Amino acid sequence: MSMSDIGEFDDHLPTSEQGRSRLAQRAMWVLLVGFVGLAPFMLYPVFVMQLLCFALFACALNLLIGFTGLLSFGHAAFFGGAAYITGYLLTSLGFPPLLGVIAGALFSAALGAVVGALAIRRQGIYFAMITLALAQIVYFFALQLPFTGGENGLQGIPRGHLLGFIDLNQSLAMYYFVAAVFLAGFLLIYRIIHSPFGQVLQAIRENEPRALSLGYNVNRFKLIAFILSAGIAGLAGATKCIVFQFASLTDVHWQMSGEVILMTLLGGLGTMFGPVVGAFIVVTLQQALAGIGSWVQVVIGATFMACVLLFRRGVVGELARILKINSL
Numbered sequence: 001m002s003m004s005d006i007g008e009f010d011d012h013l014p015t016s017e018q019g020r021s022r023l024a025q026r027a028m029w030v031l032l033v034g035f036v037g038l039a040p041f042m043l044y045p046v047f048v049m050q051l052l053c054f055a056l057f058a059c060a061l062n063l064l065i066g067f068t069g070l071l072s073f074g075h076a077a078f079f080g081g082a083a084y085i086t087g088y089l090l091t092s093l094g095f096p097p098l099l100g101v102i103a104g105a106l107f108s109a110a111l112g113a114v115v116g117a118l119a120i121r122r123q124g125i126y127f128a129m130i131t132l133a134l135a136q137i138v139y140f141f142a143l144q145l146p147f148t149g150g151e152n153g154l155q156g157i158p159r160g161h162l163l164g165f166i167d168l169n170q171s172l173a174m175y176y177f178v179a180a181v182f183l184a185g186f187l188l189i190y191r192i193i194h195s196p197f198g199q200v201l202q203a204i205r206e207n208e209p210r211a212l213s214l215g216y217n218v219n220r221f222k223l224i225a226f227i228l229s230a231g232i233a234g235l236a237g238a239t240k241c242i243v244f245q246f247a248s249l250t251d252v253h254w255q256m257s258g259e260v261i262l263m264t265l266l267g268g269l270g271t272m273f274g275p276v277v278g279a280f281i282v283v284t285l286q287q288a289l290a291g292i293g294s295w296v297q298v299v300i301g302a303t304f305m306a307c308v309l310l311f312r313r314g315v316v317g318e319l320a321r322i323l324k325i326n327s328l
Contacts, residue, residue: 021325028273028328032186036179045175046243051283052182053240058263058275059189060232065261066270067193068225069205073128073257074115074135075233078108080252081138082234083241087154088147090242097160097168101181101238108234109227111138116226120219132254139252153248157241174243181239185232190272192228201225205270262300266307268314273328277315 039048057079064070082104089095089103119130142148149155159168168174192198200221203211212218241247250256263282268274282300289296311318320328 020323024320024323024325024328025272032273032276033183036183040172040175045171047283047287049175049178049243050240051280052178053236053243054260054263054283055276055279056182056185056239057233057236058260058267058279059186060229060236061260062264062269062271062275063189063192063232064225064229065264066274067198067205068201068222069208070120070222070226071124071128071261072119072131072226072229073254073261074131074133074138075230075260076252076254076256077115077135077138078112078230078233079237079240079256079260080142080247080249081111082108082237083247083251084142084148084154086238087157087241087247090157090160091154092147096164097162097177097242101235101242104238104241105231105235108237109231111234112227112230113223116223116230120222120226132257135252135254135257139249139254142249142252148247151249153246154241155246157245157247159242159245168242178239178243181235185235186276189232193272197221197224262304266304266314268317268320268328271314271316271320271328274314274316281315 036052039045057075061072061075064072064075085107086100086104089100090097095103115131115134118134119127122130143150147154159174162168162173162177166173166177168177193201200211200216203214203216204218204221208218237251241251259282263278264275265278266281267276267278281303285300285303286296289299292299307315313321316328
Protein backbone atom coordinates (compact mmCIF):
# COMPACT_ATOMS: atom_id res chain seq x y z
CA MET A 1 0.00 0.00 0.00
CA SER A 2 1.40 3.37 -1.01
CA MET A 3 1.30 6.67 0.81
CA SER A 4 -1.07 7.99 -1.82
CA ASP A 5 -3.78 5.98 -0.08
CA ILE A 6 -3.87 8.54 2.70
CA GLY A 7 -3.93 11.49 0.35
CA GLU A 8 -7.24 12.58 1.80
CA PHE A 9 -5.39 13.54 4.95
CA ASP A 10 -2.92 15.82 3.13
CA ASP A 11 -3.55 19.53 2.69
CA HIS A 12 -3.38 20.39 -0.99
CA LEU A 13 -2.12 23.93 -0.76
CA PRO A 14 -1.86 26.54 -3.52
CA THR A 15 1.64 27.02 -4.84
CA SER A 16 1.91 30.48 -3.26
CA GLU A 17 0.91 29.11 0.14
CA GLN A 18 3.39 26.26 -0.18
CA GLY A 19 6.08 28.81 -0.96
CA ARG A 20 5.17 30.89 2.09
CA SER A 21 5.26 27.79 4.28
CA ARG A 22 8.71 26.79 3.05
CA LEU A 23 10.01 30.32 3.47
CA ALA A 24 8.57 30.61 6.98
CA GLN A 25 10.04 27.27 8.01
CA ARG A 26 13.46 28.24 6.67
CA ALA A 27 13.26 31.52 8.57
CA MET A 28 12.37 29.66 11.78
CA TRP A 29 15.29 27.29 11.26
CA VAL A 30 17.67 30.22 10.79
CA LEU A 31 16.32 31.91 13.93
CA LEU A 32 16.57 28.69 15.95
CA VAL A 33 20.10 27.78 14.87
CA GLY A 34 21.22 31.40 15.23
CA PHE A 35 19.77 31.61 18.74
CA VAL A 36 21.34 28.31 19.80
CA GLY A 37 24.71 29.37 18.43
CA LEU A 38 24.82 32.85 19.95
CA ALA A 39 22.78 32.42 23.14
CA PRO A 40 25.67 31.68 25.56
CA PHE A 41 27.24 35.04 24.66
CA MET A 42 24.01 36.94 25.35
CA LEU A 43 22.35 34.99 28.18
CA TYR A 44 23.40 32.98 31.21
CA PRO A 45 24.58 29.62 29.73
CA VAL A 46 22.98 27.43 32.42
CA PHE A 47 19.61 29.08 31.80
CA VAL A 48 19.86 28.41 28.06
CA MET A 49 20.92 24.81 28.69
CA GLN A 50 17.87 24.33 30.90
CA LEU A 51 15.73 25.86 28.17
CA LEU A 52 17.13 23.55 25.48
CA CYS A 53 16.61 20.44 27.63
CA PHE A 54 12.97 21.29 28.33
CA ALA A 55 12.40 22.37 24.72
CA LEU A 56 13.55 18.94 23.53
CA PHE A 57 11.33 17.31 26.17
CA ALA A 58 8.33 19.32 24.94
CA CYS A 59 9.12 18.46 21.31
CA ALA A 60 9.22 14.77 22.24
CA LEU A 61 5.77 14.99 23.83
CA ASN A 62 4.48 16.98 20.85
CA LEU A 63 5.47 14.11 18.56
CA LEU A 64 3.00 11.97 20.50
CA ILE A 65 0.18 14.36 21.36
CA GLY A 66 0.45 16.85 18.49
CA PHE A 67 1.17 14.53 15.57
CA THR A 68 -0.29 11.21 16.72
CA GLY A 69 -3.16 12.38 18.90
CA LEU A 70 -2.14 10.49 22.06
CA LEU A 71 -2.23 12.48 25.29
CA SER A 72 0.31 11.09 27.76
CA PHE A 73 0.20 12.25 31.38
CA GLY A 74 3.21 10.15 32.30
CA HIS A 75 6.12 11.42 30.22
CA ALA A 76 7.99 12.51 33.36
CA ALA A 77 8.74 8.81 33.88
CA PHE A 78 10.91 8.77 30.76
CA PHE A 79 12.48 12.17 31.42
CA GLY A 80 13.31 11.45 35.05
CA GLY A 81 14.02 7.76 34.57
CA ALA A 82 16.76 8.55 32.07
CA ALA A 83 18.16 11.17 34.46
CA TYR A 84 18.48 8.57 37.23
CA ILE A 85 20.00 5.92 34.97
CA THR A 86 22.52 8.33 33.45
CA GLY A 87 23.38 9.76 36.86
CA TYR A 88 23.97 6.30 38.30
CA LEU A 89 26.13 5.18 35.37
CA LEU A 90 28.29 8.30 35.54
CA THR A 91 28.56 8.37 39.33
CA SER A 92 28.91 4.71 40.28
CA LEU A 93 30.20 2.99 37.14
CA GLY A 94 32.35 5.77 35.68
CA PHE A 95 30.67 5.89 32.28
CA PRO A 96 31.73 8.72 29.94
CA PRO A 97 29.02 11.40 29.52
CA LEU A 98 28.11 10.61 25.91
CA LEU A 99 27.70 6.91 26.61
CA GLY A 100 25.72 7.72 29.75
CA VAL A 101 23.30 9.95 27.82
CA ILE A 102 22.82 7.29 25.13
CA ALA A 103 22.20 4.64 27.80
CA GLY A 104 19.63 6.87 29.50
CA ALA A 105 17.79 7.44 26.22
CA LEU A 106 17.80 3.71 25.43
CA PHE A 107 16.44 2.94 28.90
CA SER A 108 13.57 5.38 28.34
CA ALA A 109 12.86 3.89 24.92
CA ALA A 110 12.70 0.41 26.47
CA LEU A 111 10.46 1.69 29.26
CA GLY A 112 8.33 3.39 26.61
CA ALA A 113 7.93 0.06 24.83
CA VAL A 114 6.53 -1.50 28.01
CA VAL A 115 4.27 1.43 28.92
CA GLY A 116 3.15 1.93 25.34
CA ALA A 117 2.29 -1.73 24.84
CA LEU A 118 -0.09 -1.50 27.80
CA ALA A 119 -1.48 1.99 27.15
CA ILE A 120 -2.26 1.91 23.42
CA ARG A 121 -4.96 -0.67 24.05
CA ARG A 122 -7.11 2.22 25.25
CA GLN A 123 -7.96 5.63 23.83
CA GLY A 124 -8.68 9.13 25.07
CA ILE A 125 -8.81 9.76 28.79
CA TYR A 126 -8.27 6.05 29.53
CA PHE A 127 -4.96 6.14 27.67
CA ALA A 128 -3.93 9.26 29.59
CA MET A 129 -4.84 7.73 32.95
CA ILE A 130 -2.93 4.52 32.23
CA THR A 131 0.21 6.49 31.39
CA LEU A 132 -0.22 8.52 34.58
CA ALA A 133 -0.68 5.39 36.72
CA LEU A 134 2.38 3.67 35.26
CA ALA A 135 4.42 6.85 35.69
CA GLN A 136 3.48 6.91 39.37
CA ILE A 137 4.87 3.39 39.68
CA VAL A 138 8.17 4.70 38.27
CA TYR A 139 8.01 7.53 40.83
CA PHE A 140 7.58 4.94 43.60
CA PHE A 141 10.62 2.99 42.39
CA ALA A 142 12.64 6.22 42.23
CA LEU A 143 11.69 6.89 45.83
CA GLN A 144 12.43 3.38 47.15
CA LEU A 145 15.34 1.94 45.18
CA PRO A 146 18.67 2.27 47.03
CA PHE A 147 20.74 3.69 44.17
CA THR A 148 18.40 6.64 43.56
CA GLY A 149 19.10 8.39 46.85
CA GLY A 150 15.43 8.51 47.85
CA GLU A 151 14.18 11.98 48.71
CA ASN A 152 17.72 13.38 48.43
CA GLY A 153 18.10 12.20 44.85
CA LEU A 154 21.38 11.60 43.06
CA GLN A 155 23.78 14.44 43.75
CA GLY A 156 27.27 15.30 42.59
CA ILE A 157 26.92 13.66 39.17
CA PRO A 158 30.23 14.25 37.36
CA ARG A 159 30.19 15.92 33.96
CA GLY A 160 33.39 14.20 32.91
CA HIS A 161 35.15 14.58 29.58
CA LEU A 162 33.44 14.31 26.21
CA LEU A 163 35.32 11.96 23.85
CA GLY A 164 38.04 11.76 26.47
CA PHE A 165 39.47 15.25 26.04
CA ILE A 166 36.70 17.90 26.09
CA ASP A 167 36.21 19.02 29.69
CA LEU A 168 32.48 19.48 30.24
CA ASN A 169 33.14 21.30 33.49
CA GLN A 170 33.89 24.29 31.25
CA SER A 171 30.55 26.05 30.82
CA LEU A 172 30.99 26.81 27.10
CA ALA A 173 31.97 23.22 26.29
CA MET A 174 29.00 21.94 28.29
CA TYR A 175 26.69 24.36 26.52
CA TYR A 176 27.66 23.30 23.03
CA PHE A 177 27.34 19.64 24.00
CA VAL A 178 23.76 20.36 25.13
CA ALA A 179 23.14 22.40 21.97
CA ALA A 180 24.37 19.52 19.79
CA VAL A 181 22.08 17.06 21.62
CA PHE A 182 19.11 19.41 21.24
CA LEU A 183 19.67 20.05 17.54
CA ALA A 184 20.19 16.33 16.86
CA GLY A 185 16.97 15.46 18.70
CA PHE A 186 15.03 18.29 17.06
CA LEU A 187 16.26 17.28 13.59
CA LEU A 188 15.30 13.67 14.28
CA ILE A 189 11.75 14.74 15.18
CA TYR A 190 11.61 16.93 12.06
CA ARG A 191 12.60 13.99 9.85
CA ILE A 192 10.09 11.69 11.56
CA ILE A 193 7.25 14.15 11.04
CA HIS A 194 8.13 14.79 7.38
CA SER A 195 8.59 11.11 6.51
CA PRO A 196 5.96 8.67 5.20
CA PHE A 197 5.82 7.27 8.73
CA GLY A 198 4.98 10.74 10.05
CA GLN A 199 2.25 11.15 7.46
CA VAL A 200 0.64 7.94 8.70
CA LEU A 201 0.80 9.22 12.27
CA GLN A 202 -1.00 12.40 11.23
CA ALA A 203 -3.59 10.30 9.39
CA ILE A 204 -4.19 8.35 12.59
CA ARG A 205 -4.56 11.62 14.50
CA GLU A 206 -7.10 13.01 12.03
CA ASN A 207 -9.18 9.88 11.46
CA GLU A 208 -8.05 6.64 13.04
CA PRO A 209 -10.89 4.45 11.67
CA ARG A 210 -10.08 5.67 8.14
CA ALA A 211 -6.39 4.85 8.56
CA LEU A 212 -7.36 1.43 9.90
CA SER A 213 -9.66 0.81 6.95
CA LEU A 214 -6.78 1.54 4.57
CA GLY A 215 -4.89 -1.41 6.00
CA TYR A 216 -2.46 0.27 8.36
CA ASN A 217 -1.61 -1.48 11.61
CA VAL A 218 -2.63 1.48 13.75
CA ASN A 219 -1.49 0.01 17.07
CA ARG A 220 1.98 -0.73 15.69
CA PHE A 221 2.37 2.84 14.45
CA LYS A 222 1.17 4.18 17.80
CA LEU A 223 3.60 1.98 19.70
CA ILE A 224 6.56 3.03 17.53
CA ALA A 225 5.61 6.69 17.98
CA PHE A 226 5.35 6.16 21.75
CA ILE A 227 8.78 4.52 21.89
CA LEU A 228 10.38 7.29 19.82
CA SER A 229 8.76 9.97 21.97
CA ALA A 230 9.87 8.24 25.18
CA GLY A 231 13.43 7.83 23.91
CA ILE A 232 13.76 11.49 22.93
CA ALA A 233 12.25 12.56 26.26
CA GLY A 234 14.88 10.36 27.93
CA LEU A 235 17.58 12.04 25.85
CA ALA A 236 16.44 15.39 27.25
CA GLY A 237 16.32 14.10 30.83
CA ALA A 238 19.75 12.46 30.62
CA THR A 239 21.28 15.67 29.29
CA LYS A 240 19.56 17.75 31.96
CA CYS A 241 20.98 15.62 34.80
CA ILE A 242 24.54 16.25 33.52
CA VAL A 243 23.91 19.99 33.22
CA PHE A 244 22.69 20.36 36.82
CA GLN A 245 24.67 17.38 38.14
CA PHE A 246 21.73 15.88 40.02
CA ALA A 247 18.58 13.83 39.47
CA SER A 248 15.66 14.26 41.85
CA LEU A 249 12.11 13.11 42.44
CA THR A 250 10.92 16.32 40.79
CA ASP A 251 12.08 14.89 37.47
CA VAL A 252 9.67 11.92 37.73
CA HIS A 253 6.79 13.67 39.49
CA TRP A 254 3.43 14.00 37.77
CA GLN A 255 3.74 17.79 37.92
CA MET A 256 6.65 17.54 35.49
CA SER A 257 4.34 15.77 33.04
CA GLY A 258 1.78 18.56 33.45
CA GLU A 259 4.44 21.21 32.99
CA VAL A 260 5.64 19.83 29.67
CA ILE A 261 2.04 19.54 28.43
CA LEU A 262 1.63 23.20 29.32
CA MET A 263 4.74 24.09 27.29
CA THR A 264 3.40 22.22 24.28
CA LEU A 265 -0.03 23.84 24.45
CA LEU A 266 1.35 27.34 24.94
CA GLY A 267 3.65 27.10 21.95
CA GLY A 268 1.24 25.38 19.62
CA LEU A 269 0.04 21.80 19.52
CA GLY A 270 1.00 20.00 16.32
CA THR A 271 3.52 22.64 15.23
CA MET A 272 7.21 21.96 14.81
CA PHE A 273 8.58 25.03 16.55
CA GLY A 274 5.72 25.62 19.00
CA PRO A 275 7.07 23.48 21.87
CA VAL A 276 10.37 25.37 21.73
CA VAL A 277 8.54 28.68 22.11
CA GLY A 278 6.34 27.25 24.87
CA ALA A 279 9.38 25.98 26.77
CA PHE A 280 11.00 29.40 26.43
CA ILE A 281 7.91 31.09 27.90
CA VAL A 282 7.57 28.72 30.87
CA VAL A 283 11.27 28.48 31.75
CA THR A 284 11.71 32.25 31.44
CA LEU A 285 8.75 32.89 33.73
CA GLN A 286 10.06 30.38 36.28
CA GLN A 287 13.49 32.01 36.32
CA ALA A 288 12.30 35.62 36.26
CA LEU A 289 9.68 35.10 38.99
CA ALA A 290 11.65 32.72 41.21
CA GLY A 291 11.71 35.35 43.94
CA ILE A 292 7.96 35.18 44.53
CA GLY A 293 8.06 31.49 45.51
CA SER A 294 5.04 29.32 44.86
CA TRP A 295 3.16 32.29 43.39
CA VAL A 296 5.06 31.67 40.18
CA GLN A 297 2.63 28.80 39.49
CA VAL A 298 -0.25 31.26 39.73
CA VAL A 299 1.42 33.55 37.19
CA ILE A 300 2.11 30.66 34.83
CA GLY A 301 -1.48 29.50 35.20
CA ALA A 302 -2.80 32.99 34.41
CA THR A 303 -0.49 33.16 31.39
CA PHE A 304 -1.80 29.81 30.19
CA MET A 305 -5.41 30.99 30.56
CA ALA A 306 -4.65 34.18 28.64
CA CYS A 307 -2.99 32.22 25.84
CA VAL A 308 -5.89 29.77 25.65
CA LEU A 309 -8.36 32.66 25.36
CA LEU A 310 -6.30 34.78 22.96
CA PHE A 311 -4.22 32.16 21.11
CA ARG A 312 -6.30 29.02 20.92
CA ARG A 313 -3.81 27.41 18.54
CA GLY A 314 -0.85 28.43 20.67
CA VAL A 315 1.61 31.21 19.94
CA VAL A 316 3.18 29.59 16.87
CA GLY A 317 -0.13 28.16 15.67
CA GLU A 318 -1.74 31.60 15.71
CA LEU A 319 1.29 33.09 13.97
CA ALA A 320 0.91 30.50 11.19
CA ARG A 321 -2.81 31.35 10.90
CA ILE A 322 -2.14 35.08 10.70
CA LEU A 323 0.54 34.59 8.03
CA LYS A 324 -1.78 32.15 6.21
CA ILE A 325 0.76 29.39 6.00
CA ASN A 326 0.27 25.68 6.44
CA SER A 327 2.42 25.06 9.52
CA LEU A 328 5.50 26.03 11.49
